[in-house]
Amino acid sequence: MQTRLTESLRDTADGREADAILRACVHCGFCNATCPTYLLLGDELDSPRGRIYLIKQMLEGGAVTRQTLTHLDRCLTCRNCETTCPSGVRYGQLLDYGREQAEKLVSRPGFERLRRWLLRKLLASPAHFTPFLRAGQFLRPLLPAKLKRRIPPYQRSVARPRAVYARRMLILEGCVQPAVAPGINAAAARVLDRLGIALTPVAGAVCCGAASHHTSGVEEGRALARSNIDAWWPQLESGAEAIVMTASGCGVHVKDYGQLLRDDPAYADKARRVSGKTKDISEILANEDLSLLKPAVKPGRKIAFQTPCTLQHGQKLGGVVEKILLDLGFVLTPVPDGHLCCGSAGTYSLLQPLLAHRLRKRKLESLLSGRPEVVATANIGCLLHLQGHTRIPVVHWLDLVADG
Ligand code: SF4
Ligand code: SF4
Numbered sequence: 001m002q003t004r005l006t007e008s009l010r011d012t013a014d015g016r017e018a019d020a021i022l023r024a025c026v027h028c029g030f031c032n033a034t035c036p037t038y039l040l041l042g043d044e045l046d047s048p049r050g051r052i053y054l055i056k057q058m059l060e061g062g063a064v065t066r067q068t069l070t071h072l073d074r075c076l077t078c079r080n081c082e083t084t085c086p087s088g089v090r091y092g093q094l095l096d097y098g099r100e101q102a103e104k105l106v107s108r109p110g111f112e113r114l115r116r117w118l119l120r121k122l123l124a125s126p127a128h129f130t131p132f133l134r135a136g137q138f139l140r141p142l143l144p145a146k147l148k149r150r151i152p153p154y155q156r157s158v159a160r161p162r163a164v165y166a167r168r169m170l171i172l173e174g175c176v177q178p179a180v181a182p183g184i185n186a187a188a189a190r191v192l193d194r195l196g197i198a199l200t201p202v203a204g205a206v207c208c209g210a211a212s213h214h215t216s217g218v219e220e221g222r223a224l225a226r227s228n229i230d231a232w233w234p235q236l237e238s239g240a241e242a243i244v245m246t247a248s249g250c251g252v253h254v255k256d257y258g259q260l261l262r263d264d265p266a267y268a269d270k271a272r273r274v275s276g277k278t279k280d281i282s283e284i285l286a287n288e289d290l291s292l293l294k295p296a297v298k299p300g301r302k303i304a305f306q307t308p309c310t311l312q313h314g315q316k317l318g319g320v321v322e323k324i325l326l327d328l329g330f331v332l333t334p335v336p337d338g339h340l341c342c343g344s345a346g347t348y349s350l351l352q353p354l355l356a357h358r359l360r361k362r363k364l365e366s367l368l369s370g371r372p373e374v375v376a377t378a379n380i381g382c383l384l385h386l387q388g389h390t391r392i393p394v395v396h397w398l399d400l401v402a403d404g
Helices: 015-024 030-034 035-041 047-057 066-073 080-082 089-103 110-123 126-142 183-194 217-237 248-254 268-277 280-285 289-296 311-314 320-327 351-368 380-386 397-403
Strands: 169-170 197-201 243-245 278-280 301-304 372-378 394-396
Touching: 015 047, 015 089, 030 080, 035 351, 047 066, 047 089, 066 089, 080 089, 080 268, 080 311, 089 217, 110 126, 169 183, 169 217, 183 280, 183 289, 183 397, 217 268, 217 380, 243 280, 248 278, 248 311, 248 394, 268 278, 278 280, 280 320, 289 397, 301 320, 301 397, 320 397, 351 380, 372 380, 372 397, 380 394, 394 397
Parallel strands: 169 197, 169 243, 243 278, 301 372, 372 394
Antiparallel strands: none
16 A cells, blocks of 8 residues: 655654555455454444554544544454454554544543543552442442443452462453452462462552553553563563463553553663563463363363454464363364454443444354353453353353363
8 A cells, every 4th residue: 555644754663663554555355354343334434444544544644533533443453354464464553553643633522531531540450440349249239230230249359379389470460350350360370380380469560551551541551561561570580481461451462562662762672571471371371281280170061262352363372272171171162253352342342332232242142152051261351241241151261270
């Protein structure tokens, strides 16, 4: 694709990178066929190719309106289009840059700005989110069914093994997950304990920054990334093997720290190293002796695995969890159109509820079509989004590996 970026952008590193991505796109439209928003809405401007065109127009100095922002907002950032694209267009990176520029050029209505600010403050801080959730859980019995479904019931925290091993890994606890489902990180610690690996949280580590990044708070997200790097760096220097992620939505974001902080001379190198050391827990298990985990597993359980977009398209780890589950003796039921997003997509289900609900309905039909006993996933956001509308239990796959 030919481009003519404005002079002010042409000479910047970001501008050059965006230009290279735009030029890689040959406008073939293959990506439209796997884009969930295009499949639902049928509007070219709600497809990857259309959004690429909107971003190109903006970077060339063309008109940018509320409508531009609306089409960019409707993107799930699922990156299914990247998986489909034969030309290797790095759509996610272009979208991040396009959104950042559009936010500077178009102001959102006051209500929308307030909503995004509130989401950032709430989701990125356990000190705000946990009391908010507990209040909701206390009032849950009194709430109408529709609202009740949105509030997960209270779960007790679970003790973790305290053994000390030569092999040591760090865990990012997350902000929402410890309050909603504290058993997941405890399950990760038990599973790694059986493999002779100690898993430790690090004081000072905070939210990964994804929630801020996706709600118009890119700089706030960068500040959180710097805090995490400061917290993890001494541990990495003293021999911690990896930074383990149990939520694929956090994992994909931390793996992007190198890109996010590439222009920060004080953090660019460290951010690249932190990204390189960040692993989804499935990447760790895939390289270990799984026979050590078999005694805890109940083989033959029928599971429908929902592969989060952040795992399959963002981190390119599609099939890894499935192979581990099969190797351990579980039975996987078929999941048609497994490449399509469930509609959770970080804060998307809160900001674009109508589209998110339509995607969830379709995803649940697909997941339940093979009559599984349980649905498993690898991301807390998908888990909560799906569990809100089915009676079949939706769990993190680590829960099954830890306790059968
Ligand atoms: S992003 Fe890739 S698949 Fe989509 S139109 Fe461009 S080249 Fe084709
Ligand atoms: S990231 Fe997902 S929703 Fe956005 S354009 Fe690509 S396929 Fe469509």
